[in-house]
Amino acid sequence: MGVNAVGMWLGRLLMAGYIALTAAAALRYFKTALAEPVQTPAPPAGRTPWPKLLAWALGAFVASRLLVALSCAAVYAAENRTLAGFLTALKGRLRPWDADHYLGIIENMYVTEGDARFHIVFLPFFPAVCRALRWLTGMSPFAAAETVANGALLGSGWAMFRLTEDADGPDTARRAMLLLMFCPMAYFYSIPYTESVFMLVTLLAVLCARRRRWGWALLFGAMASNTRVVGIAVAIPIFWEYLRAAREADAARGLAETGSVRARRAALCALKVLPVSAGLLAYLYVNYRLYGNPTQFMIFQQENWYQSFGSMAYTFQNSFANALQYDDFLYRLGVWWPQVALLAGVPLLALWRRGREHPADTAYLLVTHYVNFAPTWLLSGPRYLSATYALYPMLARIPRGRKGFAALLTGECALLVYMSVVGLWYVKVY
Numbered sequence: 001m002g003v004n005a006v007g008m009w010l011g012r013l014l015m016a017g018y019i020a021l022t023a024a025a026a027l028r029y030f031k032t033a034l035a036e037p038v039q040t041p042a043p044p045a046g047r048t049p050w051p052k053l054l055a056w057a058l059g060a061f062v063a064s065r066l067l068v069a070l071s072c073a074a075v076y077a078a079e080n081r082t083l084a085g086f087l088t089a090l091k092g093r094l095r096p097w098d099a100d101h102y103l104g105i106i107e108n109m110y111v112t113e114g115d116a117r118f119h120i121v122f123l124p125f126f127p128a129v130c131r132a133l134r135w136l137t138g139m140s141p142f143a144a145a146e147t148v149a150n151g152a153l154l155g156s157g158w159a160m161f162r163l164t165e166d167a168d169g170p171d172t173a174r175r176a177m178l179l180l181m182f183c184p185m186a187y188f189y190s191i192p193y194t195e196s197v198f199m200l201v202t203l204l205a206v207l208c209a210r211r212r213r214w215g216w217a218l219l220f221g222a223m224a225s226n227t228r229v230v231g232i233a234v235a236i237p238i239f240w241e242y243l244r245a246a247r248e249a250d251a252a253r254g255l256a257e258t259g260s261v262r263a264r265r266a267a268l269c270a271l272k273v274l275p276v277s278a279g280l281l282a283y284l285y286v287n288y289r290l291y292g293n294p295t296q297f298m299i300f301q302q303e304n305w306y307q308s309f310g311s312m313a314y315t316f317q318n319s320f321a322n323a324l325q326y327d328d329f330l331y332r333l334g335v336w337w338p339q340v341a342l343l344a345g346v347p348l349l350a351l352w353r354r355g356r357e358h359p360a361d362t363a364y365l366l367v368t369h370y371v372n373f374a375p376t377w378l379l380s381g382p383r384y385l386s387a388t389y390a391l392y393p394m395l396a397r398i399p400r401g402r403k404g405f406a407a408l409l410t411g412e413c414a415l416l417v418y419m420s421v422v423g424l425w426y427v428k429v430y
Contacts, residue, residue, distance in 0.1 A: 003320070003321050003324050003325060004317065004321050006320070007316060007317035007318070007319075007320035007321050008313075008317045010316060010317075010320060011312070011313035011314065011315070011316035011317040011320070012313050014312065014313065014316050014343065014344060014347070015311065015312050015313040015316075017347060017351075018312060018347050018366075018370065021347055021350060021351055021354075021366065022366045022367075022370070024354070025350070025354075025359070025362045025363050025366050026363060028355070028359045028362070029236075029240065029359045029360065029362075029363040032240075032359045033239075033240050033243035033244055033247075033359070034243060034247075034262050034265075034266065035262075047162070047165060047166075048161070048165060048170050048173075053158060053161055053162075054158070056157075056161070056174060056177065057154055057157035057158050057161065057177060057181075058154065060157060060177060060178055060181040060182075061150075061153060061154050061157060061181060063181075063182075064181040064182045064186055064416070065150075065190060067182070067413060067416060067417065067420075068186065068187045068190070068416065068420045068424065069090065071416075071417040071420040071421050071425075072086075072090055072093065072420060072421065072424060072425045073086055073090075075421055075425050076089060076090075076425075093424050093425060093427065094142075094146070094190075094191045094192075094424075095142070095191070095192065096191070096423075096424070096427050097427070097430055098122070098193065098430075099145075099191055099192040099193065101118075101119050101122055102122060102126065102127055102130075102145060102192045102193065102194075103141045103142060103145060103192055104116055104119055105119050105122060105124070105127035106127045106130045106131050106134065106141040106144060106145060106192075107141045109124075109127070109131070110124075110286065110290060112290055112291070117300075118300050118304050120286070120287060120290065120291070120296060120297050120300060121297045121300050121301050121304075121305070122194075123194070123226055123227055123228060123229065123283050124226060124282075124283060124286065125194075125197065125201075125223055125226040125227040125279065126148070126194045126197045126198075126227055127145075129148050129197065130144040130145045130148050130192075131144070133147060133148060142192065145191075145192035146190070146191070146192070148197065149189060149190055149191060149192065149193065149195075149196045149197070150189075150190050150196070152189075152196035152197045152199070152200040153181075153189040153190065153196040153199075153200075155200045156180060156189075156196055156199040156200045156203055157177045157180060157181055159200060159203035159204055159207055160173075160176050160177045160180050160203055160389070160392060160393075161173040161174065161176070161177045162207055163176075163203055163206060163207045163210070163389070163393070164176040164177075164392075164393045164396065166207075166210060166211075167358070167393070168393070168396075168397065172393070172396050172397060173396075175396035175399075175405055175409075176392040176393045176395075176396040177392075178409055179392045179395050179396055179408075179409065179412060180199075180392045182409065182412050182413050182416050183386050183392075183412065183416065184338075184382070184386070184412065184415035184416050184418070184419045185382055185383050185385075185386035185419060185423075185429075186386070186416055187416075187419070187420050187423065187424045188383055188386065191424075193383075194227050194228060194387075195383065195386060195387045197227055198224060198227045198228050198231060198387045199387045199389060201220045201221075201223040201224045201227060201231075202220075202224045202231065202234050202387070202389050203389050204216070204220040205217050205218075205220035205221040205223075205224055205234045205237075205238060205276075206234065206237045206238070206389065208220060209237060209238040209241040209242075210237075210241055212241070212245060214242075214272070217238050217241075218238070218273070218275040218276055219275075220234075221234045221235060221238055221273075221275070221276035221279075222275060222276055222277075222278040222279035223279055224276075224279065225276055225277060225278070225279035225280040225283075226278075226279025226280065226282055226283055227279070228387075229280065229283075230368050230371045230372060230384075231279065231280070232276060232277060232279075232280050233364055233367050233368050233371070234276060234364070235273045235276040235277070236360060236363050236364045236367060237358075237360035237361065237363075237364055238273050238276060239269060239270065239273045239360075240359065240360035240363075241360070242269035242272055242273060243265065243266065243269050246265045246268070246269055247265070250265070283297075305377065306376070306377045307375050307376060307377055308375070308376050309374055309375065309376075310374050310375060310376040311374060312343065312370055312373050312374055314376065315339070315343065315373050315374060315375070315376075315378050315381075316340070316343050316344075318376075318377075318378075319336050319339040319340045319343065319378070319381075320336075320340055322335075322336040323336035323337045323339075323340050328428070330422060330426055330428040331428050333418075333422050333428065334419065334422040334423050334426075334428035334429040335379055335428070335429060335430065338381070338382045338419075339373075339378065339381040339382065342373075342381060342382055342385055343373055343381070346365070346369050346385065346391075347366075347369075349394065349395075350362060350365060350366060353394055353397075353398075356397075357390075357393075357394055357397075358390075361389075361390035361393070361394065362390070364388075364389075364390050365388055365390040365391060365394070368388055369385065369388070372384035372385060372388075373385075379430040380430045382419075382429070383429070383430065395408065
């Protein structure tokens with residue numbers, strides 16, 4: 001049996017298991033939101049003071065960025081036997097692949113002629129924020145993008161801590177924040193890419209929903225859907241919180257639980273969460289105004305990047321075959337092997353943690369994982385996955401003691417060094 005045949009059957013097996021796992025997660029999602037007795041969680045005993053949290057987040061930010069820089073410096077020194085010129089070389093590495101596309105949008109917004117017409121496939125929120133900063137300060141497009149990306153990463157550390165702290169306390173929250181800052185794809189959070197901004201607005205949307213600040217939750221959710229198409233999935237945790245809040249209100253009024261009451265409640269909550277789609281609708285409108293077609297970006301994705309929405313089974317088959325056969329070995333190290341590992345690893349993690357994680361987080365993880373890993377010519381699966389907020393609290397809860405977490409974090413740091421060298425320095429990761 002050839003490599004493609006083995007990959008095909010493994011992909012089909014993965015797909016069958018994923019469907020079963022997602023169906024079980026969906027059942028738990030709606031059961032906990034609609035049918036289980038309402039149990040209002042106790043408020044946290046006391047949140048970590050913001051100066052202490054800021055110090056922790058800033059320390060983790062600096063340490064993780066330093067690890068990335070030192071990893072690249074070690075390779076540069078080994079190749080050149082000197083560090084002279086390293087910073088100039090590193091600056092050049094901070095503009096890989098799609099970075100110049102985003103910088104073009106920051107400079108000129110969307111245009112309809114030349115190669116720059118393809119920039120419409122990149123959603124507008126991140127470059128719009130960078131353009132606003134540039135207008136206020138006079139920064140270059142690159143400086144504005146670097147400032148926004150790194151500032152959003154620091155904000156993501158704060159938001160990750162607060163979101164996890166509300167459910168698990170400060171120790172687990174600090175773990176989740178560290179796992180985010182040192183994630184293997186963390187260097188993408190400090191270059192002109194959307195990862196850090198997307199993570200920040202998604203975290204803020206979920207955090208505000210869990211604190212019942214609905215207007216802010218919907219606003220940040222709309223920002224997420226204007227940053228990436230998959231950002232619309234943040235409606236999943238917001239909808240769950242709406243359903244639970246509505247049940248709490250009905251229980252306080254003594255309203256009996258009947259099928260019609262639940263159906264009406266679900267319909268009203270679905271209407272309430274619709275504003276999250278405003279960001280995506282605005283992006284579709286930009287496509288329409290420029291090209292007369294709200295889905296023009298999909299045409300460009302297929303024509304220029306050979307991308308269309310496929311299935312996880314095909315992605316696994318393709319990634320598996322390339323992991324064993326691709327001509328450039330560094331691409332195997334940076335693209336294909338990580339994709340194969342994560343395609344199987346994330347469902348196994350969700351299966352292992354079934355019933356122990358927040359049902360909305362699990363549902364969000366499974367839906368976004370499928371959407372991120374389904375494109376027909378997927379090259380950026382690990383990068384996409386890194387911006388899935390639900391992954392980090394889930395991983396933070398696994399180790400029971402300090403030694404276990406130290407081992408987990410050490411392993412993650414080793415992977416960050418690995419990906420920084422292969423991806424940032426040798427530019428073999430998309």
